[in-house]
Each structure stands twice: as C-alpha cells, then as structure tokens.
Amino acid sequence: MIEYYTLSHKGGQEEYRDNIFMDYAKQLTMLMLFSSKDENFTLANGISANALITGSASVSLEKLIEKIEKEIPSTCNYLLLRIDDKHIDIHRRGSVYAKIIKRGEIITLSNGFHSLEDGDQICCGTKEFFKNITDNALLADAMTSISSEEWMDYLCCRVSEATHFEGENLSAVTMIVRED
Amino acid sequence: MIDFAEIPSNILSASILGGLFFLVSLVFFGYVIYGHFIKYKKVDLNYDALTPDVAYFHEKGKRDYQEDSLYISELDDYKKSGIVACVSDGMGGLDFGDEVSEYVVDCISKMFPLSFFAVDENATNIRRISESISNTYHQKAGATLAMVNILNNYMTFYSVGDSNVMLVRKGETTILNQKQNYVSLLIANLVKAGKPTLAAYGNPRARALTDFMGNTVSRVLYPSKPIRLYDGDTIIVCSDGVTDVVTEKYISQHCSNVSAANTASNLKLMVRNRKNPKQDNYTAIVIKLGRPIV
Numbered sequence: 001m002i003e004y005y006t007l008s009h010k011g012g013q014e015e016y017r018d019n020i021f022m023d024y025a026k027q028l029t030m031l032m033l034f035s036s037k038d039e040n041f042t043l044a045n046g047i048s049a050n051a052l053i054t055g056s057a058s059v060s061l062e063k064l065i066e067k068i069e070k071e072i073p074s075t076c077n078y079l080l081l082r083i084d085d086k087h088i089d090i091h092r093r094g095s096v097y098a099k100i101i102k103r104g105e106i107i108t109l110s111n112g113f114h115s116l117e118d119g120d121q122i123c124c125g126t127k128e129f130f131k132n133i134t135d136n137a138l139l140a141d142a143m144t145s146i147s148s149e150e151w152m153d154y155l156c157c158r159v160s161e162a163t164h165f166e167g168e169n170l171s172a173v174t175m176i177v178r179e180d
Numbered sequence: 181m182i183d184f185a186e187i188p189s190n191i192l193s194a195s196i197l198g199g200l201f202f203l204v205s206l207v208f209f210g211y212v213i214y215g216h217f218i219k220y221k222k223v224d225l226n227y228d229a230l231t232p233d234v235a236y237f238h239e240k241g242k243r244d245y246q247e248d249s250l251y252i253s254e255l256d257d258y259k260k261s262g263i264v265a266c267v268s269d270g271m272g273g274l275d276f277g278d279e280v281s282e283y284v285v286d287c288i289s290k291m292f293p294l295s296f297f298a299v300d301e302n303a304t305n306i307r308r309i310s311e312s313i314s315n316t317y318h319q320k321a322g323a324t325l326a327m328v329n330i331l332n333n334y335m336t337f338y339s340v341g342d343s344n345v346m347l348v349r350k351g352e353t354t355i356l357n358q359k360q361n362y363v364s365l366l367i368a369n370l371v372k373a374g375k376p377t378l379a380a381y382g383n384p385r386a387r388a389l390t391d392f393m394g395n396t397v398s399r400v401l402y403p404s405k406p407i408r409l410y411d412g413d414t415i416i417v418c419s420d421g422v423t424d425v426v427t428e429k430y431i432s433q434h435c436s437n438v439s440a441a442n443t444a445s446n447l448k449l450m451v452r453n454r455k456n457p458k459q460d461n462y463t464a465i466v467i468k469l470g471r472p473i474v
Contacts, residue, residue: 007371009371009374010374011376012376016374103405104403104405104406104407104408105408119404134352134354136347136349136352136354136356137354137355137356139407140347140354140356140357140403140407141358143403143404143405143407144357144358144401144402144403144404153364153367153368153371154358156367156368156371157358157359157364157367157368160367160371160377160380164376164377164378164381165370165371165375165376165377166376166378
C-alpha cells in the first residue's frame with residue numbers, strides 16, 4: 001500500500017496552474033506537471049493529460065509517456081511515476097524531482113525502475129517546492145514523522161519560514177511505502 | 181598396475197602440467213580467501229570513527245534567573261558509549277522553570293549510557309520523565325528538551341518543545357527537529373486552506389508550546405533511523421534564546437572550521453552583539469566532528 005499526501009498551493013499567485021493527476025488502482029500512477037512555469041501550456045493540455053492518467057492502470061508506462069508527450073508542450077517539465085509497495089517506475093523531464101529516503105539516506109531518483117521496501121519514503125515536487133528545503137531537512141522530517149500528512153506539514157513549516165507561501169505555485173506529494 | 185613407460189610421453193607431460201596448474205590455482209585461491217577473511221577480521225568498527233570536539237555556553241541574557249540547563253556526558257568512554265548532550269529550557273510564564281529543566285537534564289544524565297539503537301525505548305523513558313514532572317507539578321511547570329546521542333559516525337536526536345538540534349554541513353545549517361508550538365499548527369491549517377501563512381506568526385499565542393516536558397502525554401520527536409555523520413559536521417544543541425536572534429544563515433557563516441570552542445565563542449558573541457533588551461536565557465552545546473590528526 002502507498003500512503004500519500006498531496007500539496008497543491010497557489011502561493012502568492014492568482015491561481016494554481018501546476019497540475020497533479022492520479023490514478024489509484026493496484027498501482028498508483030501519478031503525473032505532476034510543472035505547468036505554472038510554462039507559457040505554452042493550456043487548459044486543454046491539462047484536460048487531455050488528466051484523461052490519459054484516469055484509468056491508465058492497464059497502459060504500460062512507456063506507452064503513457066509517448067501519449068503524454070504528444071498531449072503536452074515539449075517545453076513543459078513533468079514527472080510521471082507508477083508505484084506499488086515493491087517497485088517504483090519513474091520518468092521525469094526537467095525541474096520536477098522525486099527524492100527517496102531509504103535506510104536513513106536520501107537519494108534523488110533517476111529515470112527508471114527502482115525496488116522499494118516497507119518504510120521507504122518518497123517526496124515528489126517541483127523545483128519551486130524544493131527550493132527552500134535542504135536534503136538534510138527533508139531527511140530529518142521524513143524520519144521524525146509518522147504519516148505522509150505529518151511529513152508534508154513539517155515541510156510546509158520550512159517553506160513557510162522562507163516564503164510564507166507568497167511565492168510561486170507549490171506542488172508536492174509525500175509517499176510512504178507500507179507493506180499490507 | 182599402470183606402467184608409466186607405456187603412456188605416451190606427451191600425455192604424461194600434459195597430465196603433470198595440468199596437475200601443477202591445479203595445485204597453483206588451489207594455493208592462489210586459498211591465499212585470496214584467507215586474505216579476504218584476515219582483512220575483515222582486522223576491521224575495527226571504531227577505527228574510522230569521528231572524534232567529537234565539544235564546547236558550550238550558558239548565559240542568563242537579560243533575565244533575572246537562569247532557567248536553561250544542560251548536560252554533556254563524559255567522553256572517557258566515547259568509543260563505546262558515545263556522547264549524549266542535551267539542553268532543557270524552563271518554560272517562561274510558568275513557575276519552577278529552573279527546577280524542571282534541572283530535573284530533566286538530571287534524569288537524562290542518569291540514563292547515560294543510552295542504548296543507541298533502542299530509540300523507541302529511549303523515547304518512552306523520556307516520556308516517563310515528562311509524566312513524572314506532570315504528576316509533581318500538575319502542568320503548572322514545564323521545560324523543553326533537545327538532545328543528541330552520537331555514537332561513532334551516527335546520530336539520533338530527541339526533542340520535546342521548541343529547543344533546537346542543528347546540523348551544520350558544508351556551510352549549510354539545518355534545524356533538524358520541528359518545533360512543537362502553536363504556530364506550526366496554524367501554518368498547517370492555513371496551507372490546507374490554500375492561504376498564505378504570514379498571519380500565523382502574528383498570532384499572540386503563536387509561540388505557545390503544544391508539547392513540553394511536564395505535559396501529561398508528551399510526543400517525543402525522534403528519527404526512526406540514525407543519521408549518518410561526516411567529517412567536518414557540526415551539531416549544535418541550543419535553546420530558543422539563540423535561534424530567536426541568530427538566523428541559520430548567520431550560523432553557517434560563523435561556524436568555525438577550527439574548533440568547537442571557536443564556533444561557540446562566535447555564536448555567543450553574535451547573540452550578545454544583538455543587544456536584545458529582552459534577551460532570553462541562551463545556551464548552546466557545539467559538537468564538531470572530525471578525524472584526529474595522528
């Protein structure tokens with residue numbers, strides 16, 4: 001089982017223009033679009049991307065990447081992942097990252113297939129979100145929190161200290177792998 | 181019986197060569213295996229351990245009383261027992277702040293040496309200290325606790341309230357423990373409502389503690405796994421009298437590469453030079469980790 005918590009905050013902007021789409025079947029498929037920083041991105045692109053993710057459990061990640069890249073502008077940074085309690089398959093382009101806390105160490109996940117175990121914690125977010133959170137802070141908060149929501153609350157306190165949530169759009173997801 | 185004279189000489193020499201090759205391989209393989217085990221036998225877990233250099237300051241500021249207390253374990257048996265360092269800050273506005281903070285560090289000193297990996301058990305013991313304070317003072321007195329336990333190249337920490345455990349690594353300072361105060365709750369609620377968070381800091385109760393030593397059921401914050409430490413890391417355990425007036429950026433700039441005493445001295449001067457007319461008690465323990473020059 002994947003326990004997750006999502007942050008989508010408009011910051012000091014007029015509207016929230018990033019996008020996070022999820023499909024929760026046997027595996028969790030998530031697409032995070034850093035669209036607030038892309039002038040070419042339109043509402044129609046978002047609707048198409050959402051339609052692709054919804055009910056996408058039977059579609060392979062490679063096929064999904066192909067389809068998504070056709071639907072969104074080539075300038076738009078994104079992160080697509082599929083995760084269950086054993087593995088994570090990840091594909092990202094540009095300034096959207098996923099960091100994993102595994103056995104007390106923090107690593108930025110590269111594109112590809114990675115194995116997971118009970119208790120692993122993953123934080124996905126845009127560059128704007130990670131700007132004010134050091135890896136040491138991310139690690140300490142992950143290891144002292146007892147749920148994905150509490151972890152996100154801790155991270156939000158750090159962002160708040162730096163910007164009071166008055167900057168750019170902020171998008172992030174915290175995940176904890178829980179063995180059933 | 182085999183008559184070796186009847187075996188063609190080329191087959192005989194090939195067999196002898198093969199046998200020799202087998203023997204040489206066997207000896208070589210044995211040597212590799214033996215060397216491997218000898219190498220691992222020789223590894224001393226403490227051989228590469230970082231050595232702590234410790235300094236502290238403990239000042240009253242502009243207050244009439246010293247309500248901070250601190251404890252640093254003896255370093256005689258550092259390689260085996262590690263080091264425990266803690267700061268407890270008696271809660272202002274409540275009575276007996278000094279008594280309670282002293283009691284907290286006294287109890288921690290009695291816990292030394294701690295079982296490094298038994299973090300849950302240690303947290304339970306800390307919770308028991310809190311309960312005993314609660315039973316004595318009935319929530320009319322309290323204190324914070326920020327504590328680190330370092331063994332070899334790893335650290336765990338325990339925190340209740342709003343004192344700080346900081347890690348200075350490669351010129352970057354990070355407060356590792358979250359503050360258990362009302363402003364943290366307000367921030368979480370405002371973020372969930374999609375609002376900016378500046379208003380949270382202006383709340384008159386923003387700094388009120390939501391958890392402290394002396395609370396009936398205290399939540400002890402601690403990492404589930406030890407944190408790896410590296411050569412050159414500095415750990416600072418301090419009361420909020422330090423972090424209220426000195427930012428993390430300033431600490432990074434004034435953290436010395438020379439010694440813990442130098443960093444402690446810089447930090448103390450930084451606080452003093454702020455000349456805050458309401459300066460709270462300020463206490464810090466600085467632990468600089470490095471490899472000794474042999």
